[in-house]
Amino acid sequence: MAKSPAVLPLPLSFPPEVPPPTSQAKAETPQPLWLALAFPKLALEAHDGQQRDIPAVAVKEYKGRSVVHTASRLAEMQGVGAGMPVNAAYALCPGLVVYPANEQLQLDRLQQLAVWAEQFTSKINLQSPRALLLEVRGSMKLFGGLPAMLDRIRQQLTEQWQHSFYSAVTPTPMASLLLAFSGQGDVVQDKQHLRSVLGRLSVNRLPIGVKKKQQLRNTGVRLLSDVWRLPREGLARRFGPELVNYLDRTLGLIPDPLDFFASPDEFEAFYEFPMEIHNTDLLFNVARQLLQQLAIFLRQRDACINQCRFQLYHDRQAAASVIIGVRQPTRDQEQLASLLEEHLNRLSLEAPVKSIKLVATDFVPFSPQTLSLFLEPALDQPLDCGESDIETLLEQLQARMGGDVIRTFHSVADHRPENAYRVNEASATKSELIKQQRPFWLLPEPRLLPQKNHQPWFQGPVALIKGPERIQAGWWAGRDVSRDYYIAVDNRGSRLWVFQELSEDQRWYLHGLFA
Amino acid sequence: MNSQLQSLLENNPRIWRAKDRGRYIETGTPSGHPQLDATLPGGGWPANAIMEMVTPQWGMGELQLLLPLMRTITQQKRWILWVSPPYVPYAPALERAGIDMDYVVIIQPDDSCKDAFWGIEKALQTRACALVLAWMDWLPNAVVRRLQLAAETGNSLGVLLRHRDNEHSPAALRLHLHPSDKGVYVKVLKARGSYRYRSVHVNLQLH
Incomplete structure (x- = not known):
């Protein structure tokens, strides 16, 4: 008897229809909803100074040759593609800018993005090397519904981060990733629709070996909808249980537990300038952006800081550091920026700066000031705006002129006139001397x-x-x-x-x- | 005259016409010296403005003139900033005079005038800081004008104490102090909104 053909026309198709979830189960645990953010050009865009509007590639060593790993959009338009030797890419596009594809850099950037994404949800999963998964069901109501939340995320990614990205939302993490990397941008809220949406995708999109993909194609399977029709046992026997398991997780038939990202205990933000800079104005603009990241970081943790430190790195010279201290713990980005401006105005750069880093380590819980429920007109209460106002003034004076310039004088009980006052110390004893x-x-x-x-x-x-x-x-x-x-x-x-x-x-x- | 123009002229307190100068009243802060209040327009120190005191030398009673004002300000828990005082302020004496030294901050910027100007301007803009005393001889008119604006924003009074007289200074009030046996002669060199350039003798409790 001949061997059974590769595809058996069995009546039982893969997988069986998902029974509709009972309303009771739905009420107990709402289905999670995963937003996948895929960054196809991350290897390139992780380089800080990379301009988005020039032909550029990130290259990688492969079998002793430099091979294009990621090409920018403009380079792709001139025919440069991934896997191409870098010489061939140069031939196609003479003005090509080449960056190394640095995995550590990509991971760092992905972590920064995860820290940024913490403002939207606490459940974040890093899909190395170039995707993030965000659980959005829990927080989308807060942001005014899913479309509004997605708009916000998209806007910040394009304007603030200037990353090119694809996104997709589905009830399972793997389906979201699949759809995101295929650039479909779908939003699927219900598990039941997953099969039909995923069915459009080519099997090439599956994260399996090249050999198995070829094998699938040889059996006449081109789209995922073809896979759905295959019998489960046969699929497991021929392609290994991993594939069946993966497909089950993708469709949400079995749970898919993920590790959540935990942001680091200290804040570090780094920026590498595209060229060495001599100008403190440029420095200030970049430092301001780093402070903005710090402010977001602090708001997410409900913390504030007493001081933060800027490190300025020079070429072949010790790094200079600028420490910004405040009298009252703060997380106000504008306040820090204005203090920094005072520091920078006084600072003379010893050497051109190559890169800048902002570090903050000690965090203090944030205790907000209580504001009045009714908005009093400010003019009627000139005396009330007191303390914080003067604190800001003293901080600014201190930042600009140095600590020992500001003094207060108090009397001390001593009959010798030159000893009867004390500088900078609050003294409670008011003596008879005053009389x-x-x-x-x-x-x-x-x-x-x-x-x-x-x-x-x-x-x-x-x-x-x-x-x-x-x-x-x-x-x-x-x-x-x-x-x-x-x-x-x-x-x-x-x-x-x-x-x-x-x-x-x-x-x-x-x-x-x-x- | 056009009635609209008329009403604009009459109702806008910012327009000052020489012919009805009696009408122009800028309410001042009482200085605590009745003779002086009678002379100054608005019946006291100008509010939200820059004032200059020209004295040939220090130690003539210039602080005594300002004492009642400083006392009121610290009692209201507002702050006073002293910029570059020529000597060490003697805390017991100031406390005896009723000034709460907790609300007095002194800055002594090193030689750079820029820092001092900047500090004065910031302090004047700060609402919690009601009075800035600055001992500075070199002050370009442009800087004084800028400080004047800062004082208006921050609703505070700036007093510049100087040795040399600058006739063209844009300060709102300029006084010249001259010593006497029982106090000090105050000569009004310029007062915004007034023609009365007269001098007055202020009795000070010197001892």
């Missing part, structure tokens, strides 16, 4: 006054008009002070605070001015 007569200006050091006829002399004769007030203190602290203080007037009308040393030679000093 006494003191000038508003104090000289940093008492100034020795020359004497004429035993009278002090300061740009002219000085007339004593009140005093003396004796101050003797501090002998225990090594700075012994025993002086007689007078209030005096010089010949031009300034009121001075002068003293005479009681020790030895009784010299006169100027110590302050009554302004």
Whole structure:
């Protein structure tokens, strides 16, 4: 008897019709809905400076030759395709720009995209090397329905990331990926329609070996709808159980558990300039974009930062770092950007910058300020906008002028005038000193006054008009002070605070001015 | 005259006509010195403006003149910024005068004037900062004009203390201080909205 033919015309077709889910089961667990984002040109677009409107290719070593891995749209239009030797590509398109296809770079970019996608859903799966899966059923209502959410994702990917991509939405992850990579852009909300939608695809799209694809084609199977008609056992026997298992997962007949992406604990964003730059304006524009990424990252984690650090990398020279600190934890991108601007205005670049990195490590939980329910007109409450306002001002002053320029002065209980104030420290003890007569200006050091006829002399004769007030203190602290203080007037009308040393030679000093 | 034009002229407080200068009243902040209030237009320090005090030297009572204002401001929990004071402010004395030093911030920018201008402008724009005192002698008119705008935005008063007089300064109020036995002579060099250039003697409790 002859061997059974490859395809048996059995009445039982593959797979059996899915029984419609009972309404009860539906109510219990809503079907997940997977959005697949496929980035066909990721190997090329992962390079930061890559311009989208030039013919370019990413090349890979294959059997000792450089072979085109990914070609940009313009290069494809001139006939360059994947798998072509790079010399042939040059022949077709002389102005070709060539990048290496760096797998690490692609993975990094995919992770950045996953961090970005966390604003839409918490269930994200990385499909290395160039696709993302997002579960959107749970959050699409928040974004105003699926079409609105997809619009938003598309807009951000094109405008902010400038990636070319395909997307598809179906109830199973594998079906979404299949449809996305075939560029169909379908939205299938119900499992029952999966078979007919997928049926249009060619078997070449299946992620199986070239040999098996050839085998399938030899049996006359060209489209997935042909596969659906094949008997399950025969398919498993001839093509291995993996294929049947894959098809089952694609149609949602068996569960398909996925690992979810967990974003890293620290924030890092990196940008490599297409050329070395000398200009802080350009630097600022890029840094601003990095800050925007940081702001999104912080909002997703409901966190804020006390400081972040920019690293500027030079060629053959140690990296320079710019640290931006704030007085109050923040996640406000504009605030950070304005502080950065102050830093950059003061910064002189020692060498051209090749790349820039933004790092933030320590996160603080975000505690929002409570706003009033009713919008009061701002003009009526000029006094109320207080603290945060002044904090911003002080931060800006500090950022621009350096930390030690800003000071506050407070009084300290000490009878020696030069010790009776303290810089930059809040002192709670207000002493009796306050009750006494003191000038508003104090000289940093008492100034020795020359004497004429035993009278002090300061740009002219000085007339004593009140005093003396004796101050003797501090002998225990090594700075012994025993002086007689007078209030005096010089010949031009300034009121001075002068003293005479009681020790030895009784010299006169100027110590302050009554302004 | 066209009635529309008439009503525009009469109802717009921003238009000032020399013939009815009595009508122009910019409400000022009381200075705390009755003699001075009587002289200044608006009955006090100008609000939202830049004011210049020209003194031949420091220590003539210039801070005393501003004391009541500073006291009110710190009591309202608004802030005061001092830019480049010539000497160390003596905290016990200022606290004795009723100023809450918690609301006084002093910046001492190193030589660069740009930083100082920038700091003054930012502070004037900040609503929480009500008064900026700056000891600066070199101030181009363009900068003063810019500070004037900043003061209007931030609803704050900027006081520039200087030795040299600049006749063409665009500041809203310019005073010249001259020492006397019992206080200080204040001569009004320029006041927006007033022709009364007169001097007044202000008694200060000097000792």
